Amino acid sequence: MSPTMYSTSVPVFVRMLGNMLNWLDKAEAHAVARKFDSANYLGLRLAPDMLPFSRQIQIATDAAKGCVARLAGVEVPKWEDTEATLAELRSRVLKTMEYVQSYTPDRIDGSEAREIVLPMRQGDPLRFTGEAYLKHFVLPNFYFHATTTYALLRHGGVDLGKRDYLGAA
Amino acid sequence: MSPTMYSTSVPVFVRMLGNMLNWLDKAEAHAVARKFDSANYLGLRLAPDMLPFSRQIQIATDAAKGCVARLAGVEVPKWEDTEATLAELRSRVLKTMEYVQSYTPDRIDGSEAREIVLPMRQGDPLRFTGEAYLKHFVLPNFYFHATTTYALLRHGGVDLGKRDYLGAA
Numbered sequence: 001m002s003p004t005m006y007s008t009s010v011p012v013f014v015r016m017l018g019n020m021l022n023w024l025d026k027a028e029a030h031a032v033a034r035k036f037d038s039a040n041y042l043g044l045r046l047a048p049d050m051l052p053f054s055r056q057i058q059i060a061t062d063a064a065k066g067c068v069a070r071l072a073g074v075e076v077p078k079w080e081d082t083e084a085t086l087a088e089l090r091s092r093v094l095k096t097m098e099y100v101q102s103y104t105p106d107r108i109d110g111s112e113a114r115e116i117v118l119p120m121r122q123g124d125p126l127r128f129t130g131e132a133y134l135k136h137f138v139l140p141n142f143y144f145h146a147t148t149t150y151a152l153l154r155h156g157g158v159d160l161g162k163r164d165y166l167g168a169a
Numbered sequence: 170m171s172p173t174m175y176s177t178s179v180p181v182f183v184r185m186l187g188n189m190l191n192w193l194d195k196a197e198a199h200a201v202a203r204k205f206d207s208a209n210y211l212g213l214r215l216a217p218d219m220l221p222f223s224r225q226i227q228i229a230t231d232a233a234k235g236c237v238a239r240l241a242g243v244e245v246p247k248w249e250d251t252e253a254t255l256a257e258l259r260s261r262v263l264k265t266m267e268y269v270q271s272y273t274p275d276r277i278d279g280s281e282a283r284e285i286v287l288p289m290r291q292g293d294p295l296r297f298t299g300e301a302y303l304k305h306f307v308l309p310n311f312y313f314h315a316t317t318t319y320a321l322l323r324h325g326g327v328d329l330g331k332r333d334y335l336g337a338a
């Protein structure tokens with residue numbers, strides 16, 4: 001069967017969000033072993049003018065949540081960015097997995113040509129077709145924040161490797 | 170039109186490789202302005218046990234090249250990893266754009282169920298359907314190395330932002 005809007009979004013998010021849960025578990029175990037508060041991860045940054053760890057996970061999960069809602073033509077649920085512990089970030093990833101899995105293929109498929117309007121904090125909104133939004137905006141953005149999450153943990157000494165990033169083959 | 174194996178691979182690579190050319194141009198300009206040898210970027214690493222900048226670009230380009238060749242069922246061309254300057258890495262990105270653009274949709278479409286066998290340096294080869302290979306292996310891997318390339322330049326002081334990562338909307 002040809003790829004569909006559903007098959008190139010929901011299972012892709014679910015797979016990588018599941019991998020992220022595994023990274024967070026390893027991060028928690030590393031903090032326990034080294035006896036530091038795992039909330040210390042939340043402020044880590046790759047550069048002082050880049051967003052911190054907590055925002056990487058919030059934005060990655062927002063990318064997945066916003067994608068399925070917009071492709072299905074429903075309002076994007078607003079989640080407050082209030083996570084203050086690694087466990088709360090883990091819950092957000094899990095909640096996102098459950099949210100995207102609540103969409104059935106019939107709600108997402110056929111959204112290739114749907115007009116997606118993305119409000120910007122500054123300036124005009126971005127406008128895409130559903131397909132361009134998914135391929136050229138959501139997926140690169142989602143993987144950007146997933147990879148940065150991984151890089152921050154890796155940089156912080158958590159024992160992660162490429163197999164943890166990609167997940168089970 | 171529904172997404173296809175071609176439309177979810179070739180144009181995706183071309184877009185992000187084009188963005189990478191732009192990052193490399195900004196990196197070169199930064200080196201000129203700060204009067205350092207732009208070859209200094211090539212050894213940068215996010216952590217001492219992560220691969221350096223040059224390998225990030227070599228692997229990202231290999232991911233794109235290998236993907237189109239394998240989906241089309243042809244032998245993957247072998248490119249030596251000999252780049253020693255930023256200009257040579259730029260040429261590799263450009264060569265990859267030209268290579269993936271040399272594939273027409275009819276050579277890639279219909280490869281959803283093709284068996285892809287990926288030899289591993291250690292252990293058994295990985296086996297995928299064409300669709301799983303593209304969605305769960307190639308794209309996360311490609312974006313991983315693209316994002317790490319971006320993060321290294323960002324960390325190195327190059328004036329890049331999210332818009333440079335995502336490219337023209």
